[in-house]
Amino acid sequence: MIKMQAVANLVSGGSSGPQYLTGDKSSIDAFIDKFDVFLFDCDGVLWSGDHLFPRIPETIQMLRDKHKQLVFVTNNSTKSRADYKKKFDGMGIPAHEEEVFGSSYSAAVYISRIMKLQPPKNKVFVLGESGVEQELQSEHVPFCGGTDPLLRREMLPEDFKHIADGSLLDDDVAIVLTGLDYHPSYLKYALGMAYLRRGAHFLATNTDSTLPSAGSLFPGAGATSAPLITATGQQPLALGKPSQAMMEAIEGKFRFDRKKACMVGDRLNTDIQFGVEGGLGGTLCVLTGVSKKEEFLGEGKGVVPSAYVDQLGDLLG
Amino acid sequence: MIKMQAVANLVSGGSSGPQYLTGDKSSIDAFIDKFDVFLFDCDGVLWSGDHLFPRIPETIQMLRDKHKQLVFVTNNSTKSRADYKKKFDGMGIPAHEEEVFGSSYSAAVYISRIMKLQPPKNKVFVLGESGVEQELQSEHVPFCGGTDPLLRREMLPEDFKHIADGSLLDDDVAIVLTGLDYHPSYLKYALGMAYLRRGAHFLATNTDSTLPSAGSLFPGAGATSAPLITATGQQPLALGKPSQAMMEAIEGKFRFDRKKACMVGDRLNTDIQFGVEGGLGGTLCVLTGVSKKEEFLGEGKGVVPSAYVDQLGDLLG
Known part of the structure; x- marks a missing residue:
């Protein structure tokens, strides 16, 4: 945990703790500009079950307009990438099947390409x-x-x-x-x-x-x-988050510079840990899911994100 | 574990290790004479599934002839005492429903008489x-x-x-x-x-x-x-073996002197541990089930029974 904390602080720019971006337009723009790739957890970030969070399609489109590469990383094993594409369509979120990376796909890739x-x-x-x-x-x-x-x-x-x-x-x-x-x-x-x-x-x-x-x-x-x-x-x-076997499979498929990638998620012990241990350039915690800000603010805490917002739509400023 | 070992050695009469009774008629008689009550595990001791071990009905009858109190203690939760009585009947083993003490009954007694x-x-x-x-x-x-x-x-x-x-x-x-x-x-x-x-x-x-x-x-x-x-x-x-909650429930029902009671079983980490931790006067391991004698013979071992036999029928001499 101590090592993880040190890495997290390094990533978030020292011991000043995670940056709160909601309502701070210039900090948001500077944060987004640091990355070429955004890895998104889905449930708790984009939606909760069948409930879409506010301004999600617009936020995703804004990142596309800035030519960011998007990857939707989910531990949900019951749905295939094709199933997920349908869910994105139903929610009105612009996405491609190839951008979805689920834990079932991760396991299949591990079996076929690594275990062989x-x-x-x-x-x-x-x-x-x-x-x-x-x-x-x-x-x-x-x-x-x-x-x-x-x-x-x-x-x-x-x-x-x-x-x-x-x-x-x-x-x-x-x-x-x-x-x-x-x-x-x-x-x-x-x-x-x-x-x-x-x-x-x-x-x-x-x-x-x-x-x-x-x-x-x-x-x-x-x-x-x-x-x-x-x-x-x-x-x-x-083979799902926070296993680094999943990060390797994602990297193997999408080929990106980890330092120019940011993991976005709602769970410290899966999503944020996944990004921190994977050595990504940044991690963004959204407060619309499982973890609360009290879990990462203050001293002696576990996994700490680089930044956080109340909800993903806040990235629109 | 060290404490448990000490207790076990004490019970088995010092550090000389468990006594091997098979074929030693006078030691068998002396062992049996020490106890008024025998608690029996069933599967692996009396039978394995539907296979009755040799000379079981005769051994049980011999103990009854010596006026020993018998209690059949099982962790099998799928059968009631009435179901077990039928199994004993089918196997030709003389037993009464009141002598059966299963983990489901133990749980029911705990709920009704202790939790209240x-x-x-x-x-x-x-x-x-x-x-x-x-x-x-x-x-x-x-x-x-x-x-x-x-x-x-x-x-x-x-x-x-x-x-x-x-x-x-x-x-x-x-x-x-x-x-x-x-x-x-x-x-x-x-x-x-x-x-x-x-x-x-x-x-x-x-x-x-x-x-x-x-x-x-x-x-x-x-x-x-x-x-x-x-x-x-x-x-x-x-509420099953080796939980002492089960021992307390058995004692509450049958009211016996623990020092005059012996637990008979095939598993060191459930049956024998149950008897040792319950402070019974003795424990007898039979080798017709899960545990092997190599697990309790020699130095630095875990739970050790007072005595052991190749099979329960060996008590007939």
């Missing part, structure tokens, strides 16, 4: 929704599990036997990948545990403990991996 | 199977959730709203109790999380990480509580 397991022993057993499946497909990674309705059934007495003797297992599975799964089942957990005990790699799109929705908090993707962590004692490699 | 919450604000939201429900009923504790088929359905978009605004919650729920649940659902997790965030007490029948079955390991009751622990950051109070 030899076919046919490269199949992924998925605990998650269609967003994970679509992104694995886009990277030509074979998978099973996921939304297969056959796995939503009850665990039968003979399943214990057939999992124990391996006859219910797919010989080609080499990876267990968990994302947020709205359809958990004991059968899925038992299969995932059996693959892990057999030596499969354990990956997670992300391990967010909570999912903000409807103004409250619900179980996040971390709740999907938790039963497997408890049952096996193994920890997954998380 | 004021009705109607004493309802329990259950994540678990009918064993939990039956034992709550036997102690006249109101509950919801559990095997209710309505909670096995898909989480719908409006559920997020109705859980967030409280309209889907039962005002009387004051406790969330998790046992092994073969029918997990996101809806159940979301409701459990909402109750905990609202201040409900968090209890678990037990938090065993694994469930031995068919010669392999499957997710245990700990896998049911894990998503809620991850999502809320709260830890449940576990």
